[in-house]
Amino acid sequence: METHGFQVKGAIDAETRCKHYYSEADRVAIKFFCCNSYYPCYQCHREYGCGQTALWPREKFDEKAILCGNCGAELTIDNYFEAESACPLCRASFNPGCKLHKHLYFSS
Template identity: 60%
Template sequence: MAHSLLVKGVKVDPETRCSHYHSEIDRIAIKFFCCGIYYPCYECHEAVGCGKSEVWPKERFSEKAVLCGACGHELTVNEYLNCASTCPACSAPFNPGCSLHKHLYFE
């Protein structure tokens, strides 16, 4: 559980870091479109997820799909993609390298 929301994965800490991504700034979880469950990363979803990964379609980018592990704020996909790797609620930094994997989560 991270801020009262279930976050599944491999060795998930209270700020949503996992065994795959665990630097100080790795502090988001993404709600996978296919199953509606938060995971810290695509590798955690592959390991313990639903087995049918689907990306968020553009027409649903206004829905909450990203969790800040620092404060528990849920961001819409649009908010996350435009937040400059900083939580809009608590200013905690997110890993800017996550943008390299956005195609795995978002259309």
């Protein structure tokens, strides 16, 4: 699905929700390091992705890899971690539970 001019594989609505995570606050897509493509979650990447897994290295946390499904802002990984579960531009809430899965996307 295309949202805010970006292709988000596995998304089921314009705010990047998917069949796995679809609460009001589930409006973030993550660009996977291994394939440079946006997915709403690790399960969508597993289902529709490149078949590989690669974590974002810490030294690349200044690159844009997070998409706000509400306003379409691309955030750096550092911006996302600093955002306190809301988009720093439009203030739309993000699911705070996503932080439980950060080890699936990002190196520590």
